[in-house]
Amino acid sequence: MSFNNILVDKNDALAQITINRPKKLNALNKETITELSTAFTDLENDEVVRVIILTGSGEKAFVAGADISEFANFSVEEGGVLARKGQEMLFDLVENLSKPVIAAVNGFALGGGLELAMSCHFRIASDNAKMGLPEVSLGVIPGYGGTQRLSQLVGKGKAMELVMTAGMIPADEALSLGLVNHVTTQEELVPLANKLASKIMRNSSVAISGAIKAINANYKEGVNGYDVEIEEFGNCFGTEDFKEGTTAFLEKRKPNFPNR
Incomplete structure:
Protein backbone atom coordinates (compact mmCIF):
# COMPACT_ATOMS: atom_id res chain seq x y z
CA MET A 1 0.00 0.00 0.00
CA ARG A 202 15.78 -15.53 18.18
CA ASN A 203 13.00 -16.28 20.65
CA SER A 204 9.46 -17.61 20.33
CA SER A 205 7.13 -15.00 18.83
CA VAL A 206 4.18 -16.86 20.36
CA ALA A 207 5.68 -16.60 23.85
CA ILE A 208 6.58 -12.94 23.29
CA SER A 209 2.98 -12.18 22.32
CA GLY A 210 1.81 -13.78 25.56
CA ALA A 211 4.38 -11.82 27.55
CA ILE A 212 3.18 -8.53 26.02
CA LYS A 213 -0.39 -9.33 27.09
CA ALA A 214 0.69 -10.27 30.61
CA ILE A 215 2.89 -7.19 31.15
CA ASN A 216 0.24 -4.83 29.75
CA ALA A 217 -2.39 -6.39 32.00
CA ASN A 218 -0.62 -4.98 35.06
CA TYR A 219 -1.58 -1.48 33.89
CA LYS A 220 -5.21 -2.12 32.96
CA GLU A 221 -7.86 -1.14 35.47
CA GLY A 222 -9.96 -4.02 36.73
CA VAL A 223 -7.63 -6.65 35.27
CA ASN A 224 -5.61 -9.04 37.44
CA GLY A 225 -2.22 -9.26 35.78
CA TYR A 226 -1.30 -12.40 37.69
CA ASP A 227 -4.37 -14.18 36.30
CA VAL A 228 -3.46 -13.09 32.77
CA GLU A 229 0.07 -14.36 33.30
CA ILE A 230 -1.23 -17.73 34.49
CA GLU A 231 -3.51 -18.00 31.47
CA GLU A 232 -0.81 -17.04 28.98
CA PHE A 233 1.71 -19.34 30.69
CA GLY A 234 -0.71 -22.23 30.35
CA ASN A 235 -1.42 -21.40 26.72
CA CYS A 236 2.26 -21.77 25.91
CA PHE A 237 2.09 -25.48 26.72
CA GLY A 238 -0.17 -26.03 23.71
CA THR A 239 2.19 -24.43 21.20
CA GLU A 240 4.70 -25.94 18.83
CA ASP A 241 7.22 -23.36 20.06
CA PHE A 242 7.05 -24.79 23.58
CA LYS A 243 7.70 -28.29 22.28
CA GLU A 244 10.62 -27.09 20.18
CA GLY A 245 12.07 -24.88 22.91
CA THR A 246 12.03 -27.53 25.62
CA THR A 247 13.23 -30.26 23.26
CA ALA A 248 16.13 -28.10 22.08
CA PHE A 249 17.08 -27.33 25.69
CA LEU A 250 17.11 -31.01 26.63
CA GLU A 251 19.06 -31.88 23.50
CA LYS A 252 21.51 -29.04 24.21
CA ARG A 253 21.01 -27.29 20.88
CA LYS A 254 19.63 -23.95 19.73
CA PRO A 255 15.89 -23.96 19.08
CA ASN A 256 14.41 -23.46 15.63
CA PHE A 257 11.03 -21.98 16.52
CA PRO A 258 8.18 -22.50 14.05
CA ASN A 259 6.44 -19.54 15.73
CA ARG A 260 3.19 -21.44 16.15
Missing part, protein backbone atom coordinates in the same frame (compact mmCIF):
# COMPACT_ATOMS: atom_id res chain seq x y z
CA SER A 2 1.18 3.52 -0.85
CA PHE A 3 1.22 6.23 1.84
CA ASN A 4 1.68 9.99 1.70
CA ASN A 5 3.22 10.61 5.12
CA ILE A 6 4.94 7.39 6.16
CA LEU A 7 7.36 4.87 4.67
CA VAL A 8 7.10 1.14 5.34
CA ASP A 9 10.08 -1.11 4.65
CA LYS A 10 10.10 -4.86 5.21
CA ASN A 11 13.21 -7.03 5.37
CA ASP A 12 12.03 -10.57 5.99
CA ALA A 13 10.76 -10.67 9.60
CA LEU A 14 11.75 -7.08 10.42
CA ALA A 15 9.64 -4.09 9.41
CA GLN A 16 10.42 -0.39 9.80
CA ILE A 17 7.86 2.41 9.75
CA THR A 18 9.29 5.90 9.19
CA ILE A 19 7.12 8.96 9.72
CA ASN A 20 8.05 11.07 6.73
CA ARG A 21 6.99 14.72 7.10
CA PRO A 22 10.42 16.33 7.59
CA LYS A 23 9.26 19.85 6.67
CA LYS A 24 6.70 19.60 9.51
CA LEU A 25 9.20 17.88 11.84
CA ASN A 26 7.07 14.73 11.35
CA ALA A 27 4.14 16.26 13.23
CA LEU A 28 1.07 14.05 13.59
CA ASN A 29 -1.97 15.13 11.63
CA LYS A 30 -5.18 13.23 11.00
CA GLU A 31 -3.91 11.67 7.78
CA THR A 32 -0.66 10.51 9.37
CA ILE A 33 -2.48 8.92 12.32
CA THR A 34 -4.78 7.09 9.90
CA GLU A 35 -1.85 5.90 7.80
CA LEU A 36 0.05 4.70 10.87
CA SER A 37 -3.02 2.82 12.08
CA THR A 38 -3.36 1.11 8.70
CA ALA A 39 0.33 0.23 8.54
CA PHE A 40 0.44 -1.24 12.04
CA THR A 41 -2.72 -3.26 11.39
CA ASP A 42 -1.28 -4.60 8.14
CA LEU A 43 1.99 -5.59 9.83
CA GLU A 44 0.13 -7.20 12.72
CA ASN A 45 -1.64 -9.42 10.18
CA ASP A 46 1.54 -10.16 8.20
CA GLU A 47 2.57 -13.70 9.09
CA VAL A 48 6.22 -13.06 8.19
CA VAL A 49 6.85 -9.86 10.19
CA ARG A 50 7.90 -10.43 13.79
CA VAL A 51 9.32 -7.09 15.01
CA ILE A 52 8.53 -3.49 14.06
CA ILE A 53 10.79 -0.44 14.41
CA LEU A 54 9.16 3.02 14.43
CA THR A 55 11.22 6.14 13.74
CA GLY A 56 11.09 9.57 12.11
CA SER A 57 12.74 10.88 8.96
CA GLY A 58 15.71 13.21 9.16
CA GLU A 59 17.90 13.98 12.16
CA LYS A 60 15.82 16.63 13.92
CA ALA A 61 12.62 14.94 15.02
CA PHE A 62 10.97 11.65 15.79
CA VAL A 63 7.63 13.45 16.01
CA ALA A 64 7.64 17.08 17.15
CA GLY A 65 3.99 17.01 18.23
CA ALA A 66 0.50 17.14 16.80
CA ASP A 67 -0.65 19.44 14.03
CA ILE A 68 -2.30 22.10 16.20
CA SER A 69 -3.93 23.84 13.24
CA GLU A 70 -6.27 20.87 12.83
CA PHE A 71 -7.96 21.27 16.21
CA ALA A 72 -7.38 24.86 17.35
CA ASN A 73 -11.07 25.72 16.90
CA PHE A 74 -12.60 22.48 18.25
CA SER A 75 -15.47 22.45 20.72
CA VAL A 76 -15.50 20.51 23.99
CA GLU A 77 -17.30 17.62 22.30
CA GLU A 78 -14.96 17.62 19.30
CA GLY A 79 -11.92 17.64 21.58
CA GLY A 80 -13.17 14.60 23.45
CA VAL A 81 -13.86 12.74 20.22
CA LEU A 82 -10.39 13.65 18.92
CA ALA A 83 -8.68 12.14 21.97
CA ARG A 84 -10.83 9.02 22.14
CA LYS A 85 -10.63 8.27 18.43
CA GLY A 86 -6.88 8.86 18.35
CA GLN A 87 -6.25 6.61 21.34
CA GLU A 88 -8.35 3.79 19.92
CA MET A 89 -7.12 4.12 16.34
CA LEU A 90 -3.39 4.30 16.99
CA PHE A 91 -1.98 4.61 20.49
CA ASP A 92 -3.88 1.75 22.14
CA LEU A 93 -3.46 -0.28 18.95
CA VAL A 94 0.33 -0.01 19.14
CA GLU A 95 0.47 -0.76 22.87
CA ASN A 96 -1.59 -3.92 22.46
CA LEU A 97 0.03 -5.17 19.25
CA SER A 98 1.11 -8.79 19.57
CA LYS A 99 4.41 -8.01 17.84
CA PRO A 100 7.13 -5.99 19.60
CA VAL A 101 7.34 -2.36 18.53
CA ILE A 102 10.62 -0.51 19.21
CA ALA A 103 10.56 3.29 19.07
CA ALA A 104 13.85 4.66 17.72
CA VAL A 105 13.59 8.27 18.89
CA ASN A 106 15.86 10.24 16.57
CA GLY A 107 15.28 13.80 17.79
CA PHE A 108 12.40 15.80 19.25
CA ALA A 109 9.60 13.66 20.69
CA LEU A 110 7.12 16.19 21.99
CA GLY A 111 3.43 16.04 22.82
CA GLY A 112 1.78 13.46 20.59
CA GLY A 113 5.23 12.34 19.48
CA LEU A 114 6.26 11.32 22.98
CA GLU A 115 2.83 9.78 23.49
CA LEU A 116 3.38 7.68 20.37
CA ALA A 117 6.85 6.63 21.54
CA MET A 118 5.45 5.68 24.95
CA SER A 119 2.78 3.51 23.34
CA CYS A 120 5.56 1.39 21.81
CA HIS A 121 6.78 -1.57 23.84
CA PHE A 122 10.09 0.12 24.58
CA ARG A 123 12.20 3.04 23.41
CA ILE A 124 15.78 3.82 22.44
CA ALA A 125 17.01 7.34 21.68
CA SER A 126 19.76 9.23 19.90
CA ASP A 127 21.90 11.46 22.08
CA ASN A 128 20.39 14.60 20.52
CA ALA A 129 16.82 13.58 21.40
CA LYS A 130 14.66 15.79 23.59
CA MET A 131 11.35 14.67 25.07
CA GLY A 132 8.44 16.36 26.75
CA LEU A 133 4.71 16.95 27.01
CA PRO A 134 4.28 20.73 26.52
CA GLU A 135 0.49 20.69 26.15
CA VAL A 136 -0.30 22.81 29.24
CA SER A 137 1.58 25.69 27.62
CA LEU A 138 -1.19 25.65 25.02
CA GLY A 139 -3.99 25.47 27.56
CA VAL A 140 -4.69 21.77 27.07
CA ILE A 141 -3.42 18.47 28.51
CA PRO A 142 -1.96 15.40 26.80
CA GLY A 143 -4.86 13.56 25.18
CA TYR A 144 -3.33 10.51 23.56
CA GLY A 145 -2.54 8.61 26.76
CA GLY A 146 0.38 10.77 27.87
CA THR A 147 -0.78 11.41 31.44
CA GLN A 148 -1.21 7.68 31.99
CA ARG A 149 1.80 6.18 30.24
CA LEU A 150 4.31 8.77 31.46
CA SER A 151 3.39 8.15 35.09
CA GLN A 152 3.62 4.39 34.51
CA LEU A 153 7.13 4.77 33.12
CA VAL A 154 8.69 7.44 35.34
CA GLY A 155 6.44 7.56 38.42
CA LYS A 156 3.68 9.90 39.52
CA GLY A 157 5.80 12.70 40.96
CA LYS A 158 8.13 13.08 37.98
CA ALA A 159 5.22 12.81 35.56
CA MET A 160 3.44 15.60 37.43
CA GLU A 161 6.54 17.79 37.20
CA LEU A 162 7.15 17.14 33.50
CA VAL A 163 3.53 17.79 32.55
CA MET A 164 3.10 20.86 34.78
CA THR A 165 6.35 22.56 33.72
CA ALA A 166 5.82 21.68 30.02
CA GLY A 167 9.57 21.23 29.89
CA MET A 168 11.82 19.08 27.72
CA ILE A 169 14.36 16.61 29.03
CA PRO A 170 17.48 15.42 27.18
CA ALA A 171 18.11 11.81 26.25
CA ASP A 172 20.47 11.10 29.15
CA GLU A 173 17.86 12.22 31.68
CA ALA A 174 15.21 10.16 29.90
CA LEU A 175 17.54 7.18 30.27
CA SER A 176 18.05 7.77 33.99
CA LEU A 177 14.26 7.99 34.48
CA GLY A 178 13.58 4.76 32.59
CA LEU A 179 11.71 6.58 29.85
CA VAL A 180 14.15 5.11 27.30
CA ASN A 181 16.18 1.91 27.54
CA HIS A 182 19.31 2.96 25.62
CA VAL A 183 20.95 6.12 24.28
CA THR A 184 23.34 6.07 21.36
CA THR A 185 24.54 8.30 18.54
CA GLN A 186 22.28 9.34 15.68
CA GLU A 187 24.28 7.12 13.32
CA GLU A 188 24.00 4.06 15.53
CA LEU A 189 20.33 4.45 16.48
CA VAL A 190 18.69 2.31 13.81
CA PRO A 191 21.54 -0.25 13.83
CA LEU A 192 20.99 -0.62 17.59
CA ALA A 193 17.25 -1.06 16.99
CA ASN A 194 18.07 -3.73 14.41
CA LYS A 195 20.42 -5.46 16.87
CA LEU A 196 17.75 -5.53 19.57
CA ALA A 197 15.18 -6.76 17.05
CA SER A 198 17.56 -9.55 16.02
CA LYS A 199 17.86 -10.68 19.65
CA ILE A 200 14.08 -10.67 20.00
CA MET A 201 13.63 -12.70 16.82
